[in-house]
Amino acid sequence: MTTPDTLPVDREPTRAEVDALDAPVVLEFGTGWCPHCLGAQPAIGAVRAEFPQIAHRQVEDGRGRPLGRSFAVKLWPTLVFLHRGREVARVVRPQAEDELRRAWQALADAAA
Numbered sequence: 001m002t003t004p005d006t007l008p009v010d011r012e013p014t015r016a017e018v019d020a021l022d023a024p025v026v027l028e029f030g031t032g033w034c035p036h037c038l039g040a041q042p043a044i045g046a047v048r049a050e051f052p053q054i055a056h057r058q059v060e061d062g063r064g065r066p067l068g069r070s071f072a073v074k075l076w077p078t079l080v081f082l083h084r085g086r087e088v089a090r091v092v093r094p095q096a097e098d099e100l101r102r103a104w105q106a107l108a109d110a111a112a
Helices: 015-019 035-050 066-070 097-111
Strands: 025-030 055-060 078-083 086-092
Touching: 015 066, 025 035, 025 066, 035 097, 078 097, 086 097
Parallel strands: 025 055
Antiparallel strands: 025 078, 078 086
């Protein structure tokens, strides 16, 4: 079984590696200096804690980064909710916990 724990930590995972995952995962595209990314962290952290069974990976994004381009990421942060390589939900620049909670719940339901 390919799980999010098998994704490389020393480099950006490839799209093929992400698509091969059997377990649900949330990929959060952004940067450490982005004010939108930093502002969203409290809401992301709060909702993430409600779904400990779902892996979450932050992916440094930017011009020329192939994983973000393969998901057509345009704004940060963008959270892509995946199960077995299929996008279940997407949240761009979350403003409230409710929209994040709905996406995390949709992924939990898809994985059940």
